[in-house]
Amino acid sequence: MPAQVSVAFVTGAWINVGDAEREAAERLEPGPLGYFAGGAGDELTLVENLEAWRRWRFRPRVLVDTSRISLEAELFGAPLSMPLLVAPVAYQRLAHPDGEIGMAGAAAAAGTVMSLSTLATTRPSEVAAAVGAGRRWFQLYQFRDEAITRALMDEAVGAGFEAIVVTADAPPGGNRERDQRTGFEIPADVGVPSVSAALGGERAVTIHETFELMTRAMGWGDFADLASEAAVPVLVKGILTPEDAALAVEHGAAAVIVSNHGGRQLDRSPATAEVLPEIVDAVDGRVPVIVDGGIRRGIDIAIAIALGADAVQVGRPPLWGLAAGGEEGAARVLELLREELALALALCGCTSPAELTRAHVQRAPLAGVYSRQ
Numbered sequence: 001m002p003a004q005v006s007v008a009f010v011t012g013a014w015i016n017v018g019d020a021e022r023e024a025a026e027r028l029e030p031g032p033l034g035y036f037a038g039g040a041g042d043e044l045t046l047v048e049n050l051e052a053w054r055r056w057r058f059r060p061r062v063l064v065d066t067s068r069i070s071l072e073a074e075l076f077g078a079p080l081s082m083p084l085l086v087a088p089v090a091y092q093r094l095a096h097p098d099g100e101i102g103m104a105g106a107a108a109a110a111g112t113v114m115s116l117s118t119l120a121t122t123r124p125s126e127v128a129a130a131v132g133a134g135r136r137w138f139q140l141y142q143f144r145d146e147a148i149t150r151a152l153m154d155e156a157v158g159a160g161f162e163a164i165v166v167t168a169d170a171p172p173g174g175n176r177e178r179d180q181r182t183g184f185e186i187p188a189d190v191g192v193p194s195v196s197a198a199l200g201g202e203r204a205v206t207i208h209e210t211f212e213l214m215t216r217a218m219g220w221g222d223f224a225d226l227a228s229e230a231a232v233p234v235l236v237k238g239i240l241t242p243e244d245a246a247l248a249v250e251h252g253a254a255a256v257i258v259s260n261h262g263g264r265q266l267d268r269s270p271a272t273a274e275v276l277p278e279i280v281d282a283v284d285g286r287v288p289v290i291v292d293g294g295i296r297r298g299i300d301i302a303i304a305i306a307l308g309a310d311a312v313q314v315g316r317p318p319l320w321g322l323a324a325g326g327e328e329g330a331a332r333v334l335e336l337l338r339e340e341l342a343l344a345l346a347l348c349g350c351t352s353p354a355e356l357t358r359a360h361v362q363r364a365p366l367a368g369v370y371s372r373q
Contacts, residue, residue: 017296017317020333024095024323031184032094035207036319039263040174045271046263049294052271056303057364061349069342070352073311075288076162076233076254078135080311081111082338083353084301087292087315088139088165090119093190095323101130102327103318108134110334115139115165115313118152119210123193128159137163139237141170144215148197157231163254164230166223167261169238173211174265186210220251227252235290240275242282249286256283258291262315273304277358280308298340302348306356
């Protein structure tokens, strides 16, 4: 595992998410780095996720009193300090010994929600006991063994997790060639409680083997049953079409998360920024719409909100902070994004995220044949 680092250096040196990413890349071993950074196949969707936000331009309004800016938002009747959530990321103790407990602490300090992965290296009850305060959701994969799935849900809800996030775009796992090249496995001594339960013990396991423990048979009817039986809201993550967004609402989803799994599942699927507007239109305000994928700047968050998202999720950015600086590194990344979002709001002539509308953005002009490459 990577060694602890000087947090004083981290928090004093980083001025954007890219700085944290570069620091993390220097500290992580090739296997974990490839797993966290990589995408599927040729990684076209991975790249497009980043580039798609950059194809939008602001239409700022001026001579607006922005002396007071509030980033506060609300989801499911509870407050957020900002419309920025921490997405589920697996195996976080491979990035830093602080792992999921450190990430949950960073999210709590930032006043926002952290989603804990089914493939976490720490149990939901352990995260809740260690961190205490803070809003948390639980991301759910459906195992072939239904008893394991039920036990995970029951533990999370019993530990105060406020929602279940069903990931709909996996299994199977995507064609992750970086992992194949490095021979990446989750070491037995890292400990992934859900996988150990499914295997009946602890051993090293590949990503492919992990996804083979999960069912591919879940359909919309199964989702509706889960949503109706659960004691907490059930969200669906992995929506990329307005058709599926409408089905999600019809089958009881409490929110829709527009996501292509960070470009890690089906390569050449669309970037989330490209499909967000039509999905927002299909949902038509019936439930919240959350988006992730390629968000690296506060201005990306502002564009997503302007296009109709109620909130965004970030996975890799706080993970890079965690890898390089533990809990305080993750907290620094969230603070950087908060600062950038607040500045973007002020420069757009808005005093809150709710004031951002599609009137504040437009598509960038297409590059001409004489444009510099």
